[in-house]
Amino acid sequence: MVFVGLGGLSAFTGVNIACVLPILRKPFNIQCDLLRSGLWGIVALLSFLGALFQCQGGLTWLPIFGADGLTWSMLLVLAIAGGGICSHREALACVFLGLGFLMSSPLLFGLLAGTALSLLPGKGWKALCLPFAVLPACIPVDSLLSVFLLCLTIVQTGWAILDQRGTTSVVPVCIGIFLLSRILVEYGYLPLTIQITLLMCCGCVAVGGCFWAFYAQDIEEILCGVVMAWYGCVVSDLLLSLVSTLEGADIFGIAFRLGLGPCFLGLLVLLAVAQWQSSGAYILFKRFFVALGMFQGSVLPSSGGFLMIWSNLEAIGASMTKVKPALAFILLLLATFQCIVITCMTFGLLRVILALLYQNKQETPVKEERFYDRQISFWGCIGGSILFLFLPQIWLFITRPIIAGSMPISPFSWDKNLFVITLPYRETYLIPIVFCLLVGGGFWGVMRLVSLFLWDNRQEESLRIMPLWKQAAPFVEIREKKHDICLDASGVLPMSVALDFLLGGCLGGRRFIILGLSHGDRLFIRYCRYSLVILRTMRSIIFRSGLWCDRQGVAWILLLLGVGLFIGLFSST
Amino acid sequence: MDPAVIGGRSVYRAFFEYMSQEFVPTTMPLWVWFVGCTFALIMQCGWIILTAPLWTGLTNCLSASLKGEPSFPITSRWRDIWHQCYKPSLHDKSQDLNRLLIFCAFVLVLPAAIFIPVCTLTVNGFPVPNLLFICSLLVGATLMLILPLATQGYFSAVKASVRLLGEGLLLPALIPIFFLSGGRNLRSFFTQIYTLSPLTDGAAYVLAGGAICVVGVLNYDEGSDESDYDSTCLPLTGIDKGVWLLTSDCIKVCWLTLAVDIMWPTSLAMPMVVPGAALMSQWFGQCVESVGLWICKMGIAALLLAGVRLVVVSSTRMMQIKIGTVFLLGVLAWQMAYTYTP
Incomplete structure (x- = not known):
C-alpha cells in the first residue's frame, strides 16, 4: 500500500519535472518525451494495482493526501490519457488534476482541478469561466445554489471538452465524473424535478456533442464531439444511479x-x-x-x-x-x-x-x-x-x-x-x-x-484496374491523379446534410453551418450580443416550422393518430 | 459405459451449460444432440441464404405483374448473383475497404440467419441472443452495405448518407419493442408469447411484429427506380457485387422472418424438454409443417412488398415514414402490453 502510494507520488514528481524543466527538454528532446511517457506508464500501472488491491487510505500518513478506491480508477484513466499528450501546458494540467485526485480536502481538489481547467484553454475569457465548474466542491451540499452549480458543472465540463484536441479531452471528463460522483453520493436522493433538470443538462451536452460530430470539419473536432456525446450519456447514467430511487x-x-x-x-x-x-x-x-x-x-x-x-x-x-x-x-x-x-x-x-x-x-x-x-x-x-x-x-x-x-x-x-x-x-x-x-x-x-472456390482463378483478370464509369469503354491508360483530399473531413460522409434532409429541411442546411456551429461558441456570443438577430431567428424558426408542418402532412396525421390512441389507452386503464 | 464417454459427456454438458447458463435436458448421448442441433442451425442458415434471392425474384415478378410490365423468372436474381460472382472483377486497389465492408456485412448476417427461428425454437442448451442483439446485427450489416455508396463523394454521398442515417436511427426506433421483449432471449420470449391469443392479450405482439415488418417492407430495393440508381452507382464489380446483392436479400428475409415469428409464434415448432422417439417424430412433423407455413408467410410478405413498390414516394420521405411508423407502432404495442402486465 505504501509502495503504491509512494511510487505514485514519486512518478508524479518525475512527470512534473519532465514537463516543467525546460533544461531537460532542450538537448534531449526525445529522451525527455520517452521519460515522460514511461513515467505516465508507471503511474498507470501503480494506479491499476492500487485499484485492484483496494489501497484505500494508503497516503493518510501525509496530512493532505487521502486516496480511496475511486481515486485509483480515475488516475488510471488519466494516466493512460497523459501518455499521449504533447504540449507542456496540457501535461501540467494532467499533473495538477492527478494531484487533485489524491487530495483529501475537497477545497484543495477544487483549487487544483480549477487550475487544470483554466490551464486547458490557456488564455481568453474561457480560461476565466471554466474554473467555475468546480464550485460545487467548495460549497456545502445543502446550500440553495448547489443544484444550480451542479447544472453548471455538467454543462461547463461538457463545454470544456470541445476546446481540447487529442487526449486532453479526457481532463474535463475526469473532473466532471469525479466531482459529480463525490457530490451526488452526499445528496443520496434528489426530488424528481431536480433529477429531470440535471438530466436535461446531460441531454444538452449529448445533443451538442452529436451536432458537433455531424457538423465539424476537422477530424479532432469531430472526435471531441463524439467524446462530448459520450460524456452526456454516461453522466446521465451516473445521475440516475446515485440520486434516483428507481428499481x-x-x-x-x-x-x-x-x-x-x-x-x-x-x-x-x-x-x-x-x-x-x-x-x-x-x-x-x-x-x-x-x-x-x-x-x-x-x-x-x-x-x-x-x-x-x-x-x-x-x-x-x-x-x-x-x-x-x-x-x-x-x-x-x-x-x-x-x-x-x-x-x-x-x-x-x-x-x-x-x-x-x-x-x-x-x-x-x-x-x-x-x-x-x-x-x-x-x-x-x-x-x-x-x-x-x-x-x-x-x-x-x-x-x-x-x-x-x-x-x-x-x-x-x-x-x-x-x-x-x-x-x-x-x-x-x-x-x-x-x-x-x-x-x-x-x-x-x-x-x-x-x-477456395471463387477468387483463386480470377486473380489475374482482376489486375486490369480502371474506374467504374469506364468499364464499357475501350481501355486507355491514363496516369492516375493524385488524391487532392485535404486533411479535414469536410468532404467525407456529409451527415449534416443528411440530417437536414431527414428532418425535412428544418435545420436550414448550409446556413446553419455558416451561422457558426462549426466555429464553436461564436454562435452563442453573437446571439447574446445582437438581440435583433435573435428576433429574426425566432421569426424564421416560426416560419420554417410552419412550413415544415405544412409539408409533413402525412407524418402529422400518423402522429396525431398515434397520440390519440395513446391517450385513449392511458385513460381506459 | 466406459469412462472416456462419461468424461466426454461431462465436458460437453459443462460446455453447453456454461454457454447458455442453463441445464441441458436430454436423454440421448450429448454428442449426438450437439452434432444434430448444430447441423440443424447450419441448415437453417443455408436455407435462408438459398431462398432469399428466390424471394426477391418472386417480389420482382409480383411487382412487375402488378405494374403490368414484363417480368423476369423467379430465379433471375440467383442467376444475376451467380453471374456477378463469375464475372471478371475490375477491382481497384482503393476499393479494398469496400470489399472488407461487404464481407463483414455478410458475416454479420450469418448469426442472425442462424438464430432467427424459421421452423422451430432453438433447442435448450444453445446460447440464444435477445432481440436487441439480432436487430443490432441486422442494422450494422445494413450500414456496412450502404457505406460503399456513401464513400463515393458528391451527390451519391448525400443520398447514401440520408439512407445511412435513416437505417442507423432504426435501432432507437425499435427501443419500445426491445422493452416489450423484456430483455429475454429469443427462446424464452417466444415461449412466453406462444400461447397468447392474437386478439386479446397477444395483440400487442402482433403490433410489434407489424412494426418490424415495416422495417423489412418499407424499402426501396432492386426493381424500383431508386434502387436501380443504387445498384448502378455501386462502386463494386464481380464477386463483391454478388455478395452485396445476396446480403441485402438475406437482411430483408431476416427482418421479415423475425416479424412473422413475433406476429404468429404458434406457427413455430416447440422443441420438447425431454426428447423421446414418439415426441421426436412429432416435433419433426411440426418442423416440416412450419417450413410450409414460412413459405406461405413469405409469399404474403412478397405480395405486400410488391404493393409497396406501387407507391411513389421519395426515398427520404420513405425513410421518415419508416422511422416514425416503427417507433409509433412500437410505443403502441408497448403500451398495450403494459396494460396487461403492469
Missing part, C-alpha cells in the same frame, strides 16, 4: 461503469491516433488502432457502445416495474434518446475513420514523429479495451468504489463467470467473447471458402 439504480451504476470501460478506452485510442501523422511501416499499426477504436465505439454487438446500449436498456427495463405509466413513458423516451446518442456517436466515428483513411492517401511526405514514445499509451489503451471487453468483470471489480452496488466477482478467484456480465435482479446476461469468437471464426471461414 434499476444498481444496473445504471453498472451501465456507467461499462461505459467508462471498453468504449471510453476505444475513444481514447482514436483521440491519440488522430493526432499522429504517419506513413510507411506504421500505417498498418495505425489502421489496426483506428479499426479497433471504431469497433469499440460502435453499435455493433459486443462492442463497448453496444454494452452501453444493452445495460442502459436493462436498467430502464428494470426501472419500469412498479412505476406510474407516465414515468415509464418518460423512461422509454430516455432510453430512446440514449440510443440515438450512441448511434450518432457511431456516425461521428465513421466520419473520423473515413477521413483518416483518406488522409493516408496523401502523398506529401509526413514527418515520422513521436511514434515510439506514444506507443506505450496506444498499446495500453488497446490492450485495456480488449481485456476489459472480454473479461468485463475485471473492469467492474476495479471501478467498484465509484458506485456502491452488488459485489463483482474477484479476478483472483479464477471463475468462468469472469467472462459474463450479469446484472442484479435480472435474468439476462451477456458473454462478449463468445460472439466475437463466433464472428471472427465465421469471417475466417467465409473468406477461406470464397478464396
Whole structure:
C-alpha cells in the first residue's frame, strides 16, 4: 500500500519535472518525451494495482493526501490519457488534476482541478469561466445554489471538452465524473424535478456533442464531439444511479461503469491516433488502432457502445416495474434518446475513420514523429479495451468504489463467470467473447471458402484496374491523379446534410453551418450580443416550422393518430 | 459405459451449460444432440441464404405483374448473383475497404440467419441472443452495405448518407419493442408469447411484429427506380457485387422472418424438454409443417412488398415514414402490453 502510494507520488514528481524543466527538454528532446511517457506508464500501472488491491487510505500518513478506491480508477484513466499528450501546458494540467485526485480536502481538489481547467484553454475569457465548474466542491451540499452549480458543472465540463484536441479531452471528463460522483453520493436522493433538470443538462451536452460530430470539419473536432456525446450519456447514467430511487439504480451504476470501460478506452485510442501523422511501416499499426477504436465505439454487438446500449436498456427495463405509466413513458423516451446518442456517436466515428483513411492517401511526405514514445499509451489503451471487453468483470471489480452496488466477482478467484456480465435482479446476461469468437471464426471461414472456390482463378483478370464509369469503354491508360483530399473531413460522409434532409429541411442546411456551429461558441456570443438577430431567428424558426408542418402532412396525421390512441389507452386503464 | 464417454459427456454438458447458463435436458448421448442441433442451425442458415434471392425474384415478378410490365423468372436474381460472382472483377486497389465492408456485412448476417427461428425454437442448451442483439446485427450489416455508396463523394454521398442515417436511427426506433421483449432471449420470449391469443392479450405482439415488418417492407430495393440508381452507382464489380446483392436479400428475409415469428409464434415448432422417439417424430412433423407455413408467410410478405413498390414516394420521405411508423407502432404495442402486465 505504501509502495503504491509512494511510487505514485514519486512518478508524479518525475512527470512534473519532465514537463516543467525546460533544461531537460532542450538537448534531449526525445529522451525527455520517452521519460515522460514511461513515467505516465508507471503511474498507470501503480494506479491499476492500487485499484485492484483496494489501497484505500494508503497516503493518510501525509496530512493532505487521502486516496480511496475511486481515486485509483480515475488516475488510471488519466494516466493512460497523459501518455499521449504533447504540449507542456496540457501535461501540467494532467499533473495538477492527478494531484487533485489524491487530495483529501475537497477545497484543495477544487483549487487544483480549477487550475487544470483554466490551464486547458490557456488564455481568453474561457480560461476565466471554466474554473467555475468546480464550485460545487467548495460549497456545502445543502446550500440553495448547489443544484444550480451542479447544472453548471455538467454543462461547463461538457463545454470544456470541445476546446481540447487529442487526449486532453479526457481532463474535463475526469473532473466532471469525479466531482459529480463525490457530490451526488452526499445528496443520496434528489426530488424528481431536480433529477429531470440535471438530466436535461446531460441531454444538452449529448445533443451538442452529436451536432458537433455531424457538423465539424476537422477530424479532432469531430472526435471531441463524439467524446462530448459520450460524456452526456454516461453522466446521465451516473445521475440516475446515485440520486434516483428507481428499481434499476444498481444496473445504471453498472451501465456507467461499462461505459467508462471498453468504449471510453476505444475513444481514447482514436483521440491519440488522430493526432499522429504517419506513413510507411506504421500505417498498418495505425489502421489496426483506428479499426479497433471504431469497433469499440460502435453499435455493433459486443462492442463497448453496444454494452452501453444493452445495460442502459436493462436498467430502464428494470426501472419500469412498479412505476406510474407516465414515468415509464418518460423512461422509454430516455432510453430512446440514449440510443440515438450512441448511434450518432457511431456516425461521428465513421466520419473520423473515413477521413483518416483518406488522409493516408496523401502523398506529401509526413514527418515520422513521436511514434515510439506514444506507443506505450496506444498499446495500453488497446490492450485495456480488449481485456476489459472480454473479461468485463475485471473492469467492474476495479471501478467498484465509484458506485456502491452488488459485489463483482474477484479476478483472483479464477471463475468462468469472469467472462459474463450479469446484472442484479435480472435474468439476462451477456458473454462478449463468445460472439466475437463466433464472428471472427465465421469471417475466417467465409473468406477461406470464397478464396477456395471463387477468387483463386480470377486473380489475374482482376489486375486490369480502371474506374467504374469506364468499364464499357475501350481501355486507355491514363496516369492516375493524385488524391487532392485535404486533411479535414469536410468532404467525407456529409451527415449534416443528411440530417437536414431527414428532418425535412428544418435545420436550414448550409446556413446553419455558416451561422457558426462549426466555429464553436461564436454562435452563442453573437446571439447574446445582437438581440435583433435573435428576433429574426425566432421569426424564421416560426416560419420554417410552419412550413415544415405544412409539408409533413402525412407524418402529422400518423402522429396525431398515434397520440390519440395513446391517450385513449392511458385513460381506459 | 466406459469412462472416456462419461468424461466426454461431462465436458460437453459443462460446455453447453456454461454457454447458455442453463441445464441441458436430454436423454440421448450429448454428442449426438450437439452434432444434430448444430447441423440443424447450419441448415437453417443455408436455407435462408438459398431462398432469399428466390424471394426477391418472386417480389420482382409480383411487382412487375402488378405494374403490368414484363417480368423476369423467379430465379433471375440467383442467376444475376451467380453471374456477378463469375464475372471478371475490375477491382481497384482503393476499393479494398469496400470489399472488407461487404464481407463483414455478410458475416454479420450469418448469426442472425442462424438464430432467427424459421421452423422451430432453438433447442435448450444453445446460447440464444435477445432481440436487441439480432436487430443490432441486422442494422450494422445494413450500414456496412450502404457505406460503399456513401464513400463515393458528391451527390451519391448525400443520398447514401440520408439512407445511412435513416437505417442507423432504426435501432432507437425499435427501443419500445426491445422493452416489450423484456430483455429475454429469443427462446424464452417466444415461449412466453406462444400461447397468447392474437386478439386479446397477444395483440400487442402482433403490433410489434407489424412494426418490424415495416422495417423489412418499407424499402426501396432492386426493381424500383431508386434502387436501380443504387445498384448502378455501386462502386463494386464481380464477386463483391454478388455478395452485396445476396446480403441485402438475406437482411430483408431476416427482418421479415423475425416479424412473422413475433406476429404468429404458434406457427413455430416447440422443441420438447425431454426428447423421446414418439415426441421426436412429432416435433419433426411440426418442423416440416412450419417450413410450409414460412413459405406461405413469405409469399404474403412478397405480395405486400410488391404493393409497396406501387407507391411513389421519395426515398427520404420513405425513410421518415419508416422511422416514425416503427417507433409509433412500437410505443403502441408497448403500451398495450403494459396494460396487461403492469
